[in-house]
């Protein structure tokens with residue numbers, strides 16, 4: 138019980154203790170898929186360090202390996218070379234230690250379970266007691282502002298609300314890493330803006346380390362403390378940009394010169410990736 | 415209303431076509447009779463007679479309906495004494511006849527009961543076996559490669575040829591009565607269940623399987639919480655086919671045994687040229703099948719609606 142409270146504590150300062158200490162480290166990471174049309178270099182010589190409490194966006198055109206990198210971190214793909222550690226362990230050990238929650242592009246809620254039932258699902262699988270399940274479901278649904286929708290079924294909710302429920306589900310078991318693969322990609326821009334704002338608040342309140350895949354430049358710049366620009370064939374990192382934006386980010390920040398300057402650098406990075414590929 | 419109107423129209427058209435077909439089918443016999451008697455047979459007279467033959471080639475619809483009544487709760491079915499005691503027929507008397515019909519081996523109700531019990535047992539065995547086979551196929555590579563061809567081959571053997579052999583073999587090891595018929599029913603009903611359940615258990619997509627992996631779910635958990643619930647719509651579709659197949663299997667299984675059931679009524683009807691009896695038994699089987707499929711459909715709607723999978 139107490140560890141739930143600590144993890145969901147609304148004290149960013151406390152949550153940020155130990156900030157910067159590496160959580161995800163990739164050194165010379167390679168991942169090649171062997172297909173019928175020959176090998177596909179989804180990731181080539183990727184070096185990356187993600188510190189605790191960072192909000193890292195992965196941006197790049199389709200096929201540049203964003204999903205593959207996130208999946209490798211989550212132990213859903215197996216690197217063919219180099220090293221990759223999560224919380225100092227192998228990705229497999231980290232997965233088994235419940236180091237991360239993963240949010241897929243589609244909300245992937247079970248239609249036969251209520252919203253609360255969906256949030257409880259990983260908790261049931263992990264063997265939490267019924268009382269603990271109820272308490273945690275209540276807390277995370279409050280966190281994503283879905284209190285009052287516990288008894289609803291997924292199809293009774295809008296796409297944006299479904300995606301919030303799936304974020305709640307990924308948060309329910311206190312993983313301190315949240316991996317999100319284009320979670321708002323299928324939503325319209327207005328809903329997206331709101332969810333981005335809420336995601337920043339949630340990040341500030343929980344102090345999670347977040348890996349976020351997107352192909353929207355404004356989204357990446359608005360959300361991130363670090364932007365990883367990638368390019369395809371072979372999939373690789375072309376630029377890593379540390380954001381200079383303040384922690385407090387109203388939506389209007391997107392009109393400031395500082396924001397525009399970062400967005401410009403991201404765009405340059407993307408273009409460079411295109412030119413030399 | 416909007417849904418029953420087209421159904422009623424189609425039914426009315428079918429009945430009209432049936433009546434039309436009755437005339438040429440039964441006319442030959444009437445003309446033969448008239449020629450032998452040396453009398454003239456006017457057309458209208460001929461038509462009227464084709465509708466009222468005792469052993470028509472094709473009975474008229476109303477003859478089948480009357481036959482169905484006679485052979486369920488009519489005097490033929492419930493016995494002379496019960497018939498006398500309940501004539502003129504009151505509501506209470508009708509109730510007594512229905513009760514009597516359940517135990518009178520001259521009533522279709524009794525025979526339908528015999529068929530139903532073997533059908534249900536066979537359906538349960540077939541469904542259980544089908545589900546187990548499907549689980550084996552989904553989880554075991556060797557079974558995946560080997561079982562399906564056998565299952566398909568099993569369905570290509572005409573059941574009418576296989577049924578007597580199953581009965582003889584089981585009889586020789588001392589198993590008779592309900593079980594052999596149920597096994598033939600199971601033989602027909604397991605197949606749709608296997609096919610449907612394999613498809614259903616494999617219906618979770620890669621993302622859903624990955625999601626389970628991110629939670630480090632065990633195989634049993636993936637089965638119970640993902641594969642099984644997702645297979646429910648497929649299971650119910652299969653059960654509807656399977657229960658009808660079980661009924662057909664039971665009827666075929668009844669033919670060589672002659673221990674009662676709708677199959678026996680069909681066969682004895684054809685021995686004695688009692689076409690009305692054949693048709694009445696056929697309709698009783700159809701009504702039974704429709705009822706069984708309807709009940710499965712009702713359960714399906716309930717379960718899927720509760721699971722939020724309403725279609």
Ligand SMILES: Nc1ncnc2c1ncn2[C@@H]1O[C@H](COP(=O)(O)OP(=O)(O)O)[C@@H](O)[C@H]1O
Pocket residue numbers: 170171172177178179197198199200201202203204205206372
């Ligand atoms: N399972 C797979 N098998 C073969 N090739 C794959 C597989 N997954 C991804 N790829 C290939 O790897 C490359 C990177 O894919 P992905 O990581 O999905 O890119 P992104 O998410 O940036 O669009 C693409 O060329 C894609 O076709």
Ligand SMILES: [Mg+2]
Pocket residue numbers: 203204205
């Ligand atoms: Mg992708």
